[in-house]
Amino acid sequence: MAFEKVDEILEKHGYRHDALIGIIQDIQRLENYLPLETLRHISHRLEIPLSRIYYIATFYKSFSLEPRGRHIVKVCLGTACHICGATQNLEQMERTLHICEGETTKDMMFSLETVNCVGTCALAPVAIVDDTYYDAVTPEKVEKILSNYATESEGIESEKN
Amino acid sequence: MKKIKSSSDLETLRQTILNKGDHKRQVVRICCTTGCRAGGALKIVEDINKELTERNLEDKIKIKKTGCRGFCENGPVMVIEPDDIFYNKVKPKDVPGIVSETLVNGTPLKRLLYIDPETRKRVKSEKDIPFFGKQVRNVFAKLGKIDPTQIDDYIAEGGYTALCKALTTMTPVEVIETIEASGLRGRGGGGFPTGKKWRSCREAPGIVKYVIANGDEGDPGAFMDRSMMEGDPHSIIEGMIIGAYAIGADRGFIYVRDEYPIAVEHLTTAIEQVHSYGLLGEDILGMGLDFTIEINRGAGAFVCGESTALMNSLEGKVGEPRAKYIHTVESGLWDSPSNLNNVETWANVPLIINRGAEWYADTGTDTSKGTKIFSLVGKVSNTGLVEVPMGITLREIIFDVGGGIRNNRQFKAVQTGGPSGGCIPANKIDMPVDYDTLKELGAMMGSGGMIVMDENTCMVDVAKYFINFLMYESCGKCVPCREGLKQMYEILSNICEGHGEEGDIELLEGLASFIIDASLCALGGSAPNPVLSTIRYFRDEYEAHISRKECPAGVCRNPRIIRALEFGCEAPLKFYEHCILCPQFSEGCLDLAMSTEILEGKKKLVYSSKLDSEDSINANVFKCTTALSYFEKSRQLCGREGRCREEGFLIDLLAGSKQLIYSNTALLKKR
Amino acid sequence: MLVTLTINGQIIHVERETPIFEAAKKLGIPIPTLCHHEALKPYGSCRLCTVEVVKNKWPKLVTSCNYPAEDGLEVKTDTDRVKRTRKMVMELLLARCPHVPAIQQLAQKMGVKTSQFKKKGDEQCILCGLCVRVCDEIVGVRAIGFVGRGTEREMNTPFGIESDTCIGCGACTYICPTSYIEMVERPDAPGGRSLNKGELTLDSCPNSYVCENCDREQQFLLETMQVIEKFRRENEKRRSEQKV
Known part of the structure; x- marks a missing residue:
C-alpha cells in the first residue's frame, strides 16, 4: 500500500507531534475516513502509540473510522434547532434514507450525521448537505432536499420507479 | 508590499x-x-x-x-x-x-x-x-462595513492604530493597567477580569509565554464568535498582538471550531495579509516584538471550550481537562504561562486602547463594563446578533430589539449561558443583564447565547435536552460527570415519559449538588445548572409530569404511544384499523408479512406474470384487497411512495413496537 | 522546601507540592481511592479521595491524590460534605457495576448498601485508567488506551483487535482493581499466557520474555544503526563540502 500522499501530509506538518490532530484532519479529507492501515502508518512514522491516535480518532466527533458516503448530510441539533423541531427532521431523514444517525447508505451515497450547532441559529432548524445550508427545514422538505443529490443514488431511485 | x-x-x-x-x-x-x-x-x-x-x-x-x-x-x-x-x-x-x-x-x-x-x-x-435602534455597535462596528478578506478595508476604518498606539507610546504595564481600568471581563463565560489575567500571566515566571484566542464556540445557540471571525478577523488579530506585547508572548494560537470553515478561511487570509504588512512576524513596528499567530482547527468536542482541554487539544492530544489546581496563566500550554481569552474579548482590546479605559467604562454597570454581543434565537421575532450595553434589561433585549415573541405567543423563559447556563422565567424579565445578576438568577453570561422560549416549550424537556447534550460532550474521565449525568438523564427521561416518581425532584437536586461539588472541570461543575434552574423556577411543571402525568406545554409524550390524531394522512391509519380488526391478524397473516416488506422498502410490488424474484412480490399473490388497494391506490395517488412520517407510524404499529390510542387519557396530557 | 499544613487538626510538615493523599498517609489517615497508585502519576478520575480544604477561609472539595500541599492549608477528610460525596461516588459506581465483588465490598465498607439509581449497568470496568497508565508510564508500550468519550468511553486496544505492541507483561492485570483484565492460560501462545479483556485476547510475549533474541529488539537496533549511519554520511558530506 502506498502512503506517498500521507507522507506528504506528515512532511507538511513537519512530523510534529502537536500537529497530530491537524494531520488526522488532513488524512480524513484525503481518504474521506480514517483507515486502520493509514493510522498504523502514521503511528510508525511519528512514533506515537497507535492507542493514542485511536483515542483521538474516537474522541473527536468530526472523525470517522468508517468509510463515508459521497454526500454528508448533517442535521443540526443545537438548542435553537431543537426547540424549532430538529428531531422530527432527523427522524424523517432516517426514514427517507433507511439509515440511522451515524450510518451510511448501502450505495455509499449518503452519510447521515448530527451536529451540535453550526452557528446559523437564525435559520433554525438547519440541515447541511456537503457545503450547502438549508434553512427552516421541515419533515415535508426533507425529501426535496435529498432528491437534489439523489439522482445518482440507486436507493432513492428504485423507490421512485 | x-x-x-x-x-x-x-x-x-x-x-x-x-x-x-x-x-x-x-x-x-x-x-x-x-x-x-x-x-x-x-x-x-x-x-x-x-x-x-x-x-x-x-x-x-x-x-x-x-x-x-x-x-x-x-x-x-x-x-x-x-x-x-x-x-x-x-x-x-x-x-x-x-x-x-x-x-x-x-x-x-x-x-x-x-x-x-x-x-x-x-x-x-x-x-x-427598531432591531438596530437600541443597539450600541462598538465591537460590531466594522462588521457589515468592511470586506473581511481585505486588510486595506480594515485599515481605512482606522484599523491597527490601536496597535501602533500601544507599541509606540505605552509600556506593556501601561497596556495592562488600561485594560484593568476599563473593567473588561472575559466574554467567553466565566467573566474573569481580563486585565488581572494578563497581569498574572505577565508576572508568572517563564521565558516562553503564549496567548490563545478561544474560537471554539461550542455553546449551541451562540454564534457571535463565528460572525466576529468571519466578518472582522483583524480586530481579533490586533487585540492578540497588543496582548502579546503586554504579556510578553511570542506565539499566539487561534483555536477555531471545525464547523466554521469560512472563519478559518478568513482568519488565514487575514494573518497572511498582516504578515505582509509586517505587523506580524519579527520586530513588529521596530519595537523588538516578535510575534506569530497560528490557526488550529478543533475537531468537534464541546469540552475543548474548557481552557485546559483546549490546551491539551493544541498540544495534539484529546481534550481531556487537567486538574486545575495550578492556573493556566502559570502553567498552561506545554506547561508555560498561557493567556487564553475568548475571541470577543480580544476584539474589545483595540477599542479600549484607542478610545481609552474611561470611555469604555462609561458603558455598562458597576461590575460589568462595555457592551456584549448576544445571539438572540428561538421563538423570538427578530433572531440574530445584537450588541447591547451591559445592564440593559432582558425585556429590552427580547421585546424592543428582538421584537417580542413569534406569532404573538406568551413569553415563558429565556435560556442564557449555553448548555451549562440556566433558564430565567418571565417574572424576572426586568432584571438587568450583567455577569453578577445572571449568576444570582441561577443562569450565567456564558458566551452570550439567549434562547427565547414560549408557552409551547416544556421546561423538563429543555433540561433533558441539555443533560443529554452534556452527557455526550463530557470527556468521560471523572465519575461524577460521566456516571452522574447518565443517571440524571435517566431520571429526566422517566419524568418526561410519564414514569416519574415521588422523590425524583429531590434526587435530582442531591445529584446536581454532588456533580457540581465533585467534578474535575468546569463542564461537570456547571452541567447541572439547567436542571437546577428549571426546578427552581418551574417546579410545578416537574410536579405535573410526576404526579399528574401531564405535560403542561404538550411537548412530552410517551414514545411508545401514537395518537390517532397525529396521522396527517388517513390511508395508513385505515390500513392499520382494518388489519387489527381482521381475524387473520393474530393468526400470522401472509399478506401482512408481504405488506410489511413492501412498506419497509425491502421488496417491490410487481405485476408481471413471472414468479416472485428476490426483491419483488407479485401483485396476484395478494388475497387481501385492502392491502393491495393501499399500495395500488393510496400510495400511487400520493406519489410519495411511502417514505412519510405516517408510514413510519404504520410500520411501528404493525410491528407492535408502538400502540395506537384514540383519546388523550393515557398520554401526558396537555393542561 | 517544607510546608506546614493541618489534616483533621493534626499538624504535618511535608515537601512542597506533595499530594495531600501522601501527606495523610504519613499521618495514618486513611483515604479511599480507586484510581490512584503510588507508582503512577495522579489522575483524579474516581473522585473517591475527595477531601475538603480551606483556603482563604473558603472551603472547597478537592481530590487529595493531586492537590498539592501548601503552607497553612487546612484539610478535613471526614466532614459530612466529604462523606456525602464519597457515598454518592460509590452509589454511582455500584449502579454501573452492580456485580463486581471489589466494588460491592468497598461500598459496604463505606456504608453504602444499595444504589438509589434505577439505571443499572453490567460493566466490570470502572474506567479508573490504572491499566492504561501503567502500560504507558511504567511499561512504555501503550498497547491499551481509552476509546471514545462521555458515557461511551471505554478501555480497549486500538480498533478492538489484537495489539501488535503488547508484550504480555501482565502489569495491567496486576493493577486492575476490579479484575476486569485477566491473564489466562493459552497453550498455543508462545509464552503460554495471554490477557483476557472481555472477548479480546492480548498476546503474551512471543519470545518468552527473552529480550536478547527478540525480533522487536533486533528491529529497534537495526533502525538505530540506520539513523546513525545516515548522520555519519551527512556529516562526512558536509565536511568534504567545507574543504572544497
Missing part, C-alpha cells in the same frame, strides 16, 4: 487607501457570511457583478462582500450607499430590479424594504429599524 514600520507609515497607507476614492462611489454591501450564504448571497453577488459588467457600470459601483449585520432572520441583507438603503430577504431574481431601479435611477424597491411590524410601514434605512 511595503512593511509598516511606524504610526506615520500606517497613516500614509490609510490616506492612500482613502484617496483611491472607493468610499466616494456607490457601494453595495452584501452580507456574505454563513447565514446569508444559506439564502443565496453568493449567487446575488455573482448576478449583480454580471449585470454591472453588462451595463458597463463596474467602475462606478462597488460591490463589497461584508460580514454579518446581525439581522440574520431577514437575510440575505444588503445596504446601498450613499443613500443608505437597506434591503432584506433579497433573492437572486431581485437583482435586475436592484440594478436598474436602485443603482441606476436611485429609487428604492419598496418590496425589498423592511416592514416595521408596529406601524406596518416600509422602512428605508437600517437606522429606522
Whole structure:
C-alpha cells in the first residue's frame, strides 16, 4: 500500500507531534475516513502509540473510522434547532434514507450525521448537505432536499420507479 | 508590499487607501457570511457583478462582500450607499430590479424594504429599524462595513492604530493597567477580569509565554464568535498582538471550531495579509516584538471550550481537562504561562486602547463594563446578533430589539449561558443583564447565547435536552460527570415519559449538588445548572409530569404511544384499523408479512406474470384487497411512495413496537 | 522546601507540592481511592479521595491524590460534605457495576448498601485508567488506551483487535482493581499466557520474555544503526563540502 500522499501530509506538518490532530484532519479529507492501515502508518512514522491516535480518532466527533458516503448530510441539533423541531427532521431523514444517525447508505451515497450547532441559529432548524445550508427545514422538505443529490443514488431511485 | 514600520507609515497607507476614492462611489454591501450564504448571497453577488459588467457600470459601483449585520432572520441583507438603503430577504431574481431601479435611477424597491411590524410601514434605512435602534455597535462596528478578506478595508476604518498606539507610546504595564481600568471581563463565560489575567500571566515566571484566542464556540445557540471571525478577523488579530506585547508572548494560537470553515478561511487570509504588512512576524513596528499567530482547527468536542482541554487539544492530544489546581496563566500550554481569552474579548482590546479605559467604562454597570454581543434565537421575532450595553434589561433585549415573541405567543423563559447556563422565567424579565445578576438568577453570561422560549416549550424537556447534550460532550474521565449525568438523564427521561416518581425532584437536586461539588472541570461543575434552574423556577411543571402525568406545554409524550390524531394522512391509519380488526391478524397473516416488506422498502410490488424474484412480490399473490388497494391506490395517488412520517407510524404499529390510542387519557396530557 | 499544613487538626510538615493523599498517609489517615497508585502519576478520575480544604477561609472539595500541599492549608477528610460525596461516588459506581465483588465490598465498607439509581449497568470496568497508565508510564508500550468519550468511553486496544505492541507483561492485570483484565492460560501462545479483556485476547510475549533474541529488539537496533549511519554520511558530506 502506498502512503506517498500521507507522507506528504506528515512532511507538511513537519512530523510534529502537536500537529497530530491537524494531520488526522488532513488524512480524513484525503481518504474521506480514517483507515486502520493509514493510522498504523502514521503511528510508525511519528512514533506515537497507535492507542493514542485511536483515542483521538474516537474522541473527536468530526472523525470517522468508517468509510463515508459521497454526500454528508448533517442535521443540526443545537438548542435553537431543537426547540424549532430538529428531531422530527432527523427522524424523517432516517426514514427517507433507511439509515440511522451515524450510518451510511448501502450505495455509499449518503452519510447521515448530527451536529451540535453550526452557528446559523437564525435559520433554525438547519440541515447541511456537503457545503450547502438549508434553512427552516421541515419533515415535508426533507425529501426535496435529498432528491437534489439523489439522482445518482440507486436507493432513492428504485423507490421512485 | 511595503512593511509598516511606524504610526506615520500606517497613516500614509490609510490616506492612500482613502484617496483611491472607493468610499466616494456607490457601494453595495452584501452580507456574505454563513447565514446569508444559506439564502443565496453568493449567487446575488455573482448576478449583480454580471449585470454591472453588462451595463458597463463596474467602475462606478462597488460591490463589497461584508460580514454579518446581525439581522440574520431577514437575510440575505444588503445596504446601498450613499443613500443608505437597506434591503432584506433579497433573492437572486431581485437583482435586475436592484440594478436598474436602485443603482441606476436611485429609487428604492419598496418590496425589498423592511416592514416595521408596529406601524406596518416600509422602512428605508437600517437606522429606522427598531432591531438596530437600541443597539450600541462598538465591537460590531466594522462588521457589515468592511470586506473581511481585505486588510486595506480594515485599515481605512482606522484599523491597527490601536496597535501602533500601544507599541509606540505605552509600556506593556501601561497596556495592562488600561485594560484593568476599563473593567473588561472575559466574554467567553466565566467573566474573569481580563486585565488581572494578563497581569498574572505577565508576572508568572517563564521565558516562553503564549496567548490563545478561544474560537471554539461550542455553546449551541451562540454564534457571535463565528460572525466576529468571519466578518472582522483583524480586530481579533490586533487585540492578540497588543496582548502579546503586554504579556510578553511570542506565539499566539487561534483555536477555531471545525464547523466554521469560512472563519478559518478568513482568519488565514487575514494573518497572511498582516504578515505582509509586517505587523506580524519579527520586530513588529521596530519595537523588538516578535510575534506569530497560528490557526488550529478543533475537531468537534464541546469540552475543548474548557481552557485546559483546549490546551491539551493544541498540544495534539484529546481534550481531556487537567486538574486545575495550578492556573493556566502559570502553567498552561506545554506547561508555560498561557493567556487564553475568548475571541470577543480580544476584539474589545483595540477599542479600549484607542478610545481609552474611561470611555469604555462609561458603558455598562458597576461590575460589568462595555457592551456584549448576544445571539438572540428561538421563538423570538427578530433572531440574530445584537450588541447591547451591559445592564440593559432582558425585556429590552427580547421585546424592543428582538421584537417580542413569534406569532404573538406568551413569553415563558429565556435560556442564557449555553448548555451549562440556566433558564430565567418571565417574572424576572426586568432584571438587568450583567455577569453578577445572571449568576444570582441561577443562569450565567456564558458566551452570550439567549434562547427565547414560549408557552409551547416544556421546561423538563429543555433540561433533558441539555443533560443529554452534556452527557455526550463530557470527556468521560471523572465519575461524577460521566456516571452522574447518565443517571440524571435517566431520571429526566422517566419524568418526561410519564414514569416519574415521588422523590425524583429531590434526587435530582442531591445529584446536581454532588456533580457540581465533585467534578474535575468546569463542564461537570456547571452541567447541572439547567436542571437546577428549571426546578427552581418551574417546579410545578416537574410536579405535573410526576404526579399528574401531564405535560403542561404538550411537548412530552410517551414514545411508545401514537395518537390517532397525529396521522396527517388517513390511508395508513385505515390500513392499520382494518388489519387489527381482521381475524387473520393474530393468526400470522401472509399478506401482512408481504405488506410489511413492501412498506419497509425491502421488496417491490410487481405485476408481471413471472414468479416472485428476490426483491419483488407479485401483485396476484395478494388475497387481501385492502392491502393491495393501499399500495395500488393510496400510495400511487400520493406519489410519495411511502417514505412519510405516517408510514413510519404504520410500520411501528404493525410491528407492535408502538400502540395506537384514540383519546388523550393515557398520554401526558396537555393542561 | 517544607510546608506546614493541618489534616483533621493534626499538624504535618511535608515537601512542597506533595499530594495531600501522601501527606495523610504519613499521618495514618486513611483515604479511599480507586484510581490512584503510588507508582503512577495522579489522575483524579474516581473522585473517591475527595477531601475538603480551606483556603482563604473558603472551603472547597478537592481530590487529595493531586492537590498539592501548601503552607497553612487546612484539610478535613471526614466532614459530612466529604462523606456525602464519597457515598454518592460509590452509589454511582455500584449502579454501573452492580456485580463486581471489589466494588460491592468497598461500598459496604463505606456504608453504602444499595444504589438509589434505577439505571443499572453490567460493566466490570470502572474506567479508573490504572491499566492504561501503567502500560504507558511504567511499561512504555501503550498497547491499551481509552476509546471514545462521555458515557461511551471505554478501555480497549486500538480498533478492538489484537495489539501488535503488547508484550504480555501482565502489569495491567496486576493493577486492575476490579479484575476486569485477566491473564489466562493459552497453550498455543508462545509464552503460554495471554490477557483476557472481555472477548479480546492480548498476546503474551512471543519470545518468552527473552529480550536478547527478540525480533522487536533486533528491529529497534537495526533502525538505530540506520539513523546513525545516515548522520555519519551527512556529516562526512558536509565536511568534504567545507574543504572544497
